[in-house]
Amino acid sequence: MLAGRIESFFDRGGGRNDIAPGGVEAELRRLHYDTANATHPASIAALMKLAPISQITYGTDYPYYPLNQVEKLRQLLGPADLAAISNGNAMRLLPRLSA
Secondary structure, eight states: OOHHHHHHHHHHHHHHHHHOOHHHHHHHHTSOEEEETTTSSHHHHHHHHHHHGGEOOOOTTTTTTTTTHHHHHHHOOOOHHHHHHIIHHHHHGGGGGGG
């Protein structure tokens, strides 16, 4: 949701080609994201427009925020995407955790 603001600051400040030659958004697309306290439909939609499901993992701010965030994700995502975000992507990134 902040990608456009970040990009505009880099464009105004100059030197963007030194830092992000393909553009700020291209650099943001390379990152991995979690869902900690970001399960509002608008937040998830914006994230999924920026990054593929394969770069999104489940995250939580527990105990500071309730554990019901996975329920919100169940309402927004299909079974395959939910499985990837819930644990599939993390297991792929950190295979030793699946042992």
